[in-house]
Amino acid sequence: MAVICPHDVVNMASTMKSNEDLDESGENHEGKHPEGNLLHFEPEVAVESMLVPTDSFESFEQEAPAGSASLQPDSNLLKCQNTEENTPDKVARDTDTNVASRSISELSLVSEECIEHQHVEEELSNSKEWRSQEKHIFILSSAGKPIYSRHGSEDKLVTLFGVMQALVSFIGDDGDTIRSIHTQGTSFLFLIKGPIILACVYKSRESVAQITVQLNYVYSQIVSVLTLEQLTRIFEQRRNYDLRRLLAGAERLIDHLLIALETQPALLLGAVQCLPLVSTTRDAITNVIVSSCNKIKKLVFAILVGGNQLVTLIRMKNFFLHPADLHLILNLVNSSESFKAAESWTPICLPKFSSDGFLHAHVSYLAEDCQACLLLLTVDPDLFFPLSEAKQKIVEKLRRASLLQSINAALAHTGTPVSQLGVPEARHFLYKCKATAQFWGPVPAPPYQTTEGAKRLLDQYRVLHHRLHAPAQPLKLLYLQDNAETMLGWVTTGFELYVAFEPLVTKANAIGAVNKIVRWIKKDDNGLFITNAPTF
Amino acid sequence: MKTIEGKIVVLGSQGVGKTSMVVRYIGKMFSHHISPTIGASFFTCKINIDDTRVKLQVWDTAGQERFRSMAPMYYRNANAALLVFDITQYHTFTAIKNWVKELQRNVEEPMVLALVGNKTDLVNQRKVTREEAHQYAVNIGGSYFETSALQDEGIEEVFLNSAVGMIKLSEDSQCTSLRVYDSSEAGGTTAILQPPPPLSAAVQLDKGPSPGEQERVLACC
Ligand SMILES: Nc1nc2c(ncn2[C@@H]2O[C@H](COP(=O)(O)OP(=O)(O)OP(=O)(O)O)[C@@H](O)[C@H]2O)c(=O)[nH]1
Ligand SMILES: [Mg+2]
Numbered sequence: 088m089a090v091i092c093p094h095d096v097v098n099m100a101s102t103m104k105s106n107e108d109l110d111e112s113g114e115n116h117e118g119k120h121p122e123g124n125l126l127h128f129e130p131e132v133a134v135e136s137m138l139v140p141t142d143s144f145e146s147f148e149q150e151a152p153a154g155s156a157s158l159q160p161d162s163n164l165l166k167c168q169n170t171e172e173n174t175p176d177k178v179a180r181d182t183d184t185n186v187a188s189r190s191i192s193e194l195s196l197v198s199e200e201c202i203e204h205q206h207v208e209e210e211l212s213n214s215k216e217w218r219s220q221e222k223h224i225f226i227l228s229s230a231g232k233p234i235y236s237r238h239g240s241e242d243k244l245v246t247l248f249g250v251m252q253a254l255v256s257f258i259g260d261d262g263d264t265i266r267s268i269h270t271q272g273t274s275f276l277f278l279i280k281g282p283i284i285l286a287c288v289y290k291s292r293e294s295v296a297q298i299t300v301q302l303n304y305v306y307s308q309i310v311s312v313l314t315l316e317q318l319t320r321i322f323e324q325r326r327n328y329d330l331r332r333l334l335a336g337a338e339r340l341i342d343h344l345l346i347a348l349e350t351q352p353a354l355l356l357g358a359v360q361c362l363p364l365v366s367t368t369r370d371a372i373t374n375v376i377v378s379s380c381n382k383i384k385k386l387v388f389a390i391l392v393g394g395n396q397l398v399t400l401i402r403m404k405n406f407f408l409h410p411a412d413l414h415l416i417l418n419l420v421n422s423s424e425s426f427k428a429a430e431s432w433t434p435i436c437l438p439k440f441s442s443d444g445f446l447h448a449h450v451s452y453l454a455e456d457c458q459a460c461l462l463l464l465t466v467d468p469d470l471f472f473p474l475s476e477a478k479q480k481i482v483e484k485l486r487r488a489s490l491l492q493s494i495n496a497a498l499a500h501t502g503t504p505v506s507q508l509g510v511p512e513a514r515h516f517l518y519k520c521k522a523t524a525q526f527w528g529p530v531p532a533p534p535y536q537t538t539e540g541a542k543r544l545l546d547q548y549r550v551l552h553h554r555l556h557a558p559a560q561p562l563k564l565l566y567l568q569d570n571a572e573t574m575l576g577w578v579t580t581g582f583e584l585y586v587a588f589e590p591l592v593t594k595a596n597a598i599g600a601v602n603k604i605v606r607w608i609k610k611d612d613n614g615l616f617i618t619n620a621p622t623f
Numbered sequence: 624m625k626t627i628e629g630k631i632v633v634l635g636s637q638g639v640g641k642t643s644m645v646v647r648y649i650g651k652m653f654s655h656h657i658s659p660t661i662g663a664s665f666f667t668c669k670i671n672i673d674d675t676r677v678k679l680q681v682w683d684t685a686g687q688e689r690f691r692s693m694a695p696m697y698y699r700n701a702n703a704a705l706l707v708f709d710i711t712q713y714h715t716f717t718a719i720k721n722w723v724k725e726l727q728r729n730v731e732e733p734m735v736l737a738l739v740g741n742k743t744d745l746v747n748q749r750k751v752t753r754e755e756a757h758q759y760a761v762n763i764g765g766s767y768f769e770t771s772a773l774q775d776e777g778i779e780e781v782f783l784n785s786a787v788g789m790i791k792l793s794e795d796s797q798c799t800s801l802r803v804y805d806s807s808e809a810g811g812t813t814a815i816l817q818p819p820p821p822l823s824a825a826v827q828l829d830k831g832p833s834p835g836e837q838e839r840v841l842a843c844c
Contacts, residue, residue, distance in 0.1 A: 312689055336637060336659050336687035424658035428646065429683070433662020434693055448662075468696050475665070 137400045137620040138359065138524040139409045139439070211243035223288040224305060224345060227252055228322065234283070234330045235341060241331070251277075255284050267295055278302040282322035283309070283330075292546060294553040297355070301348050304411070307438045308344050311415045312337045315442035343422035347414075351395075352545060355552060356583070357410050358519045358526040359417075362396040363500070363614045368493045372485065373399045373621050376461075379480040381623050385467040386474070387446060389623075392420060393459035393498050397525075401621045409439035410524040420460050426450050427458075430478070432471045435464070449474040453482055457491040458498065502530030508607050512600040514572065515544060516586040518608050520616055527608070527615040535587075543571070548585050551576040555583070566597070575601060628678040628802040629789040632698040634722045635707035636715040637686030640741040643772035644707065645683045648782050653773055660685040663697045670786045677786040695729060700800045702792060703735035703785040708756075710740040710769070711748040716756065723763050732800050735788030736765030737781055744771040 211217050217239050225244075226235040231252030233241035241248065255277060258265040268275040276298045278285040285302040293301075310318065313333060321328050348354050364372075376389050376399065387406055391398040395417055402408060419435065420426065434445035449463040449471060461481065463474045485491050505513055508529070515535055519526040535544045555562050555576045565576040573588040575597055586604065588597050608615070633641045642657050642664065649668050666681040682697045684690065698704065706722055708715040719738065726734065738760040740751060753769065760767035766784055770777035793801045 333689050335689070336685075337689060419661070423661045424656070425642070425660050425664065428642070428650075428657070429664035429666055431660075431662050431664050432697075433685075434690070450661075471665070 136523045137402055137408065137617065138413065139407050140522050140524050210246050211239040214239075221290050222349075223286075224302075224341075225251060225286045225288070226305070226309070226341075227284050227286075228326075228328065228330060229255070229279075229282050229284060230326045232327065232329055234334065235338060237342070237345060251284065251286055255279060274298075276302065278306065280306050281315075281319060282326075283318070293549060294557075296556070296558060297549060297553055301345075301354075304344060304348060304354065304414070305341055307411060308341055308415060308418070309334070309337075310438040310442055311419075311436045312340065314436045314444060315438070316444070339422055340418060344415075344418045347418060347421075350541070350545065352517050352528065352548060353526065354414055355545070355549060356517065356519045356526050358524045359410055359413055360396045360527060361525055361615065361617050362393050362398045362494070362497050363503075364398070364493065364497050365614050366618070368490065369399055369614065369617065370619075371488060372490050372494070373401060375484045375488070375490065376401055376481055377621060377623060379477045379484065380463070383465075383470065383473050383477060383623075385470065386463060386465050386623060388462070388464040390416060390462045390464070391453075391459055392417060392462070393494060395421060397617065398459055398494060399617065399621070401623060404622045406440075408437070412437035412439045416462060420450070420462070426460060427452055430475060437464075447471075449478065451478055453485065453494070454491065457485075457495055459494050504532045505529040506532065508604065510600040510603045510607075512588050512592045512596045513604060514587045514589060516584065516604055517548060518585075518604070519583040521580070521582055523616060523618065525616050544587060547572065547574050547587060550574075551585050566594075573597065577601065624674055624676055624805070626676045626678060626804055627789055627793050628680070628804075629702040629786075629792075630680045630682065630700055630800075631703040631705065631785055632682045632684060632701040633705045633707060634684055634694070634698065634719075635686055635705075635739075636709070636712075636718045637688075639686065639707050639709040639712070639715050640772050641686065641705075641707050642683050644705075644739070644741060644770060644778055644781070645681055647772045647775055648778050649681070653775070659687060662690060662693065668782075670783065672783075672786060672790065675790055677789060679782070679786065694725070698726060698730065700732075701730065701734060702732070702789050702801050703737070705737050705739055705781060705785065706765075707739045707741055708751065709742050710751045710756075711742055711745045713750040716740075716751045719759075733792055733795065735785050735792065736760075736763055737784055737788075738763070738765050738767045739781055740767070740769045741772060743769045743776060744774050 220238045222237070224235070224237040225233075225248065227233055227248045229252070231249050233245060233248045235241065236244055255265055259279075264279060265277050267277065273288060273290050274295075276287045276289070276295060278299060283306065285306055287298050287302055289298060313321075321330070321333070353360060372391065376391070380386055380389055380401075387403045388408055389399075389401040390408075390413070391400075397413070400408065400413075415437065416435070425431065429451075431448075431450040433448050433450060435448050436442065436445050440446070444466075446464045446466060447468050447470065449461075449465075451461055453459050453461060461478060463477065465474065482491075485494075505515055515529060515531060517526055517528040531541055531544065534540045551565060551567065551574050554565050554567075555578050561578075562576075563578050565574075567574045567576075568590065570590060572590050573592050575584075575586045575588065577584045582605075584601065584605065586597070586601060588600070592600075607613075633645060635641055637659065642660050643653060645664075645666055646657065647653050649666050660683060663682050663684045666683065668679050668681065670677045670679065682701070684694060684697050704722075704726060706719045708719050710716075723736075726736075738756060740753075740756050753767075756769075757767045768777055768781045768784070770781060772778060789801060793803050
């Protein structure tokens with residue numbers, strides 16, 4: 088029987104079955120807990136969920152390099168990256184002329200030759216500030232054309248893009264795929280998606296799997312804007328196409344998504360947070376939407392969001408929304424101020440739903456005095472006016488039933504602090520209900536209410552999450568203690584729980600707190616989760 | 624009272640000020656914080672000209688290249704187009720020519736075309752001359768306007784011109800996509816068959832709400 092030891096990490100996967108209440112020794116006494124069996128606890132979940140249930144790395148997992156062939160740091164390589172003047176053309180030509188046995192050091196020779204080329208353009212990669220960024224994201228075409236750089240203009244990084252393209256194709260020539268390069272303090276991760284190469288250069292503690300998920304999200308964002316069909320066709324027709332033309336204006340979506348990835352637990356967990364509402368209120372809102380839309384054929388999803396949280400989601404029978412798609416929708420809403428000014432009618436591709444085509448979205452905020460955003464998604468391009476009328480009806484009915492007020496009250500609520508839960512040992516936690524792909528956490532209180540505090544907390548959750556979901560050896564329970572806090576992670580078949588305690592919490596208190604948290608979440612009058620899966 | 628309901632599409636490159644113009648006209652304001660349009664935004668407004676009420680459905684489209692292929696959805700069945708460019712960016716004027724070609728190819732019904740050079744407040748950075756733009760407008764059978772959404776110059780004329788143009792179109796039996804009905808009758812959707820009375824020269828904007836109706840002439844949707 089495993090024992091949870093402070094200052095130690097215990098893998099209990101082999102000794103402990105999931106889904107069991109914890110007792111103070113970390114032992115499982117199945118069914119003996121005074122509170123009864125918390126075994127199969129999860130909020131009352133309908134047989135079907137409106138969102139596709141997720142394990143955190145599910146769906147992206149396949150792309151996560153399991154046991155990837157990492158390269159050893161290579162001085163030539165680094166040198167190559169540091170060289171100043173280099174034309175991507177030259178590098179590209181070099182890779183094209185395909186000398187059978189090229190080596191990375193040859194590449195660096197090429198770079199040195201290129202120094203002679205007098206380039207007016209100044210390479211940003213020499214700037215100290217640019218180099219000190221914690222995380223870079225680059226996107227380029229397989230022909231080496233810059234598409235996106237998170238920091239600094241792509242135009243000033245052509246050499247770097249050229250080198251990245253050369254690396255990818257150099258290794259690709261042998262039928263291999265470059266996955267990552269790890270040097271002291273900095274890692275380079277590559278994700279090759281058809282005609283597009285995504286790269287992340289990072290100094291953070293994130294794992295390869297987590298960064299891979301992030302790059303996949305960025306790629307999905309591009310697909311969401313263009314559709315996979317269009318993306319593929321463009322590069323089939325012109326390998327050298329400058330995709331920035333088509334992505335003009337969409338960089339802000341990528342920027343915004345990257346910020347969300349770094350600051351919000353939602354994307355880490357692959358889950359969505361719901362606007363807390365009494366279930367009868369939420370049902371009433373849902374019914375208003377259903378009754379106003381049920382005559383409209385070809386309406387696939389109706390989604391009401393507010394304050395980055397889901398109010399309700401109604402779907403066509405047999406169709407489901409993947410949380411990753413919902414995150415793209417939230418990202419679009421959060422980064423598009425223009426939706427506030429007028430009703431909009433816009434194409435959107437939801438890659439998990441269907442990567443080859445656009446849905447048409449009627450997007451509007453409910454009212455001047457109710458800032459929740461309603462999205463009505465259809466496959467029919469002629470549905471704008473019926474949807475516009477339906478929206479008017481929805482707002483009228485919601486207003487008459489005082490439901491706009493209820494939404495406003497919930498939006499104005501600042502969130503429940505952990506102190507209201509009667510678990511003084513816990514500073515913060517995240518609870519994810521797997522079956523519904525939803526999560527909840529209290530509003531951050533000291534020491535996590537500051538930007539740095541929140542970032543550190545999320546970093547801790549990331550580490551916990553990574554260890555629990557490590558592809559090679561997933562864990563069920565993990566207890567980590569350091570100077571700043573004690574972290575506990577617990578994965579069962581129904582839920583995942585991540586808790587931050589103060590550093591000196593005793594094991595007994597931690598376990599007591601975990602059980603209290605789970606019991607509190609279980610109370611169904613919280614309205615924290617959407618437990619049904621309404622359809623039109 | 625006769626009512627004409629028509630569709631007007633606003634086309635032009637990214638950032639030329641399409642949304643600023645529409646918001647200036649319908650919302651009576653200018654915001655420096657207007658963000659790029661996603662897809663297209665839909666507005667409505669009403670203009671009274673003599674004894675005719677023109678209801679405009681305004682489709683303010685996004686100039687971003689990625690929405691280019693969606694354009695037919697927005698200009699289909701349009702009765703008027705505002706072709707907006709930025710007088711300080713020559714390439715936005717060039718882009719209009721492609722829009723015109725596309726409209727000519729894809730829209731069968733007659734359309735009121737208005738070429739609009741926006742941002743006249745930046746006149747010292749002007750790259751497109753009034754003469755060149757005017758000549759082009761004549762060539763395509765449209766009118767040319769210069770506007771500043773920032774300083775609220777010339778905007779009303781653009782919309783008025785389109786409304787008047789639509790009234791003229793409605794007298795043309797060729798045009799089937801304009802909805803014409805007599806709103807004084809109960810139900811308000813009876814199509815009138817006889818040609819409308821000739822327009823007087825005095826085009827007048829009704830500024831107050833009409834009696835019995837919460838309707839402003841320039842009401843936003
Ligand atoms: N100086 C000046 N700036 C203007 C004028 N009209 C618009 N702008 C500015 O031009 C920028 C773009 O304006 P928008 O109205 O968003 O342009 P748009 O054509 O709708 O752009 P998309 O929706 O992306 O196609 C904004 O920064 C406006 O403030 C004008 O008359 N004068
Ligand atoms: Mg606009």
